[in-house]
Amino acid sequence: MKAQTSTRPDIVARKKLGLDWSPAQRNAYLKDVKVVDIKRLDQPYPVDDHYVAGTPKAREQWSDYWHEKPMKDRRYRHGIRPKILDLDESRLQYIIPQSESVIFRDADTKELVMVVLRSFMPDEGVRGTMVELCKDILKARRNDRREDPGMLVHFGYTCGSRHDPQIQLAAPCVRLNTVAKQQSEEQLNIRAQGMAGLTWNMMKSRLPLEITATYNDMIEAYDLPRMDMGRDDDAFTFQLKGQDVTFQGLELPPPSGLSAINYARHTHTETNGDNWIVACTCNAPDDPTKGGNFYIASYGIMMEPATNTVSAWHPPDYHGTSLYEMTEGPERRAGYEIRTELQHRHGVRNVKSIEECTEELCLARRTTQDERTETSAGSCKKEHTDEVFPPLENGSCIQNKTVGITMPASRHIRMVGQHRMQ
Structure with a gap:
């Protein structure tokens, strides 16, 4: 007698997407990935604290755009914008082609340096x-990197404000002063959690264990919440083929996520909660010669952007993303959707409502979120135009959209966790 095959959508998706591979399956997958030993550079390249232009045209365009344009936050770098350098590819040790998956190890210590996995998600x-x-998350959240090109916004938990640090949900750009807005915000959080949940469990199945294990070790050590979005529930929901599918028994993602579009940053380092950052590039331009290339300057590695790519690296290593070329023209480009307060009004489905959560979590998180929204909503509208990524003031805009999500283990979240345990 043939064994019956389950038709439950969640079980079918777990198998198709590879959400709970065994160690043997992960090892078999990684066995086919190229491994490269690479030496750490004596001096990072591209050099620290400079933007890097992917092309001379990009340097000219951004230099003209930033000419005599003051930084919005004068406290940041004393109001002095980093200079722009042209990229000299001859000084790089390795350029990762768009089609190549690769694992880098330090040639001397043999420690893992970087992992790049192409064609990551098996379902278009x-x-x-x-x-x-x-894109929906980008419309509804504050831009956290207002001095850099592109947008980078939080979802899930953040550490709150500097004067009142506490773990709370990322604040929206509008005041949640109606039931419709509250439902819209809750639905967006549910969808964001589902996206992070699927991505995290695919990463757990495929990335070397030492990467994902460091996240879990830190979460346990500092008693941090996973990305449960303030609900008394360990499940997450994602829409597959127009149907909401709820996944039970999988691991909730780390507490904090970032959504980005066309984001570029100068060469820098970071000190995060653990020693890894993982990112998933959902969409990238076909032509890598126009900029937008991520690089690890400590090792002279540059990664050509490619759709459906997962990457992992050490934030203490020097890294950054090169500037894109802009397209020219005064017209607004199609695809840059207008922000509306009720953009995500879909109601609440397949999950507990806010009122059904535990009282302690809801009161604490809802109160702090409302307080932060009152102060952030006005500033958010001043910082952004009405578009996901607007044309620049001279009528230009970024040539191609690179869209992705990142899951850092924030040092601020860790510090709040330490404070909470005392």
């Missing part, structure tokens, strides 16, 4: 849904 429908969801 899931990837397409994530692209649209990233």
Whole structure:
């Protein structure tokens, strides 16, 4: 007698997407990935504290755009914007082609340096849904990197404000002063959690164990919440083929996530909660010669951007992303959707409502979120135009959208966790 095959959508998706691979399956997958030993450079390249232009045209465009344009926050770098350098590819040790998956190890210590996995998600429908969801998150959240090109916004938990640090949900850009807005915000959080949940469990199945284990070790050590979005529930929901599918028994993602579009930053380092950052590029331009290349300057590695790529690296290593070329023209480009307060009004489905959560979590998180929204909503509208990524003031805009999500283990979240345990 043939064994019956389950038709439950969650079980079918777990198998198709590879959400709970065994160690043997992970090892078999990684066995086919190229491994490169590479030496750490004596001096990082591209050099520290400079933007890098992918092309001379990009340098000219951004230099003209930033000419005599003051930084919005004069406290940042004393109001002095980093200079722009042209990229000299001859000084790089390794350029990762768009089609190549690769694992880098330090030639001397043999420690893992970076992992790049191409064609990561085995389902184009899931990837397409994530692209649209990233855009929705970008419309509804504050831009956390206002001095850099592109947008980078938080979802999930953040550490709150500097004067009142506490773990709370990322604040929206509008005041949640109606039931419709509250439902819209809750639905967006549910969708964002589902996206992070699928991505995290695919990463757990495929990335070397030492990367994902460091996240879990830190979460346990500092008693941090996972990305449960303030609900008394360990499940997450994602829409597959137009149907909401709820996943039970999988691991909730780390507490904090970031959604980005066309984001570029100068060469820098970071001190995070643990020693890894993982990112998923859901969409990228086909032509890597126009900029937008991520690089690890400590090792002279540059990664050509490619759709459906997962990467992992050490934030204490010097890294950054090169500037894109801009397209020219005064007209507004199609695809830069207008922000509306009720953009995500879909109601609440398949999950507990806010009122059904535990009282302690809801009161604490809802209160702090409302307080922060009162102060952030006005400033958010001043910082952004009405578009996901607007044309620049001279009528230009970024040439191609690179959309992705990142899951850092924030040092601020860790510090709040330490404070909470005392």
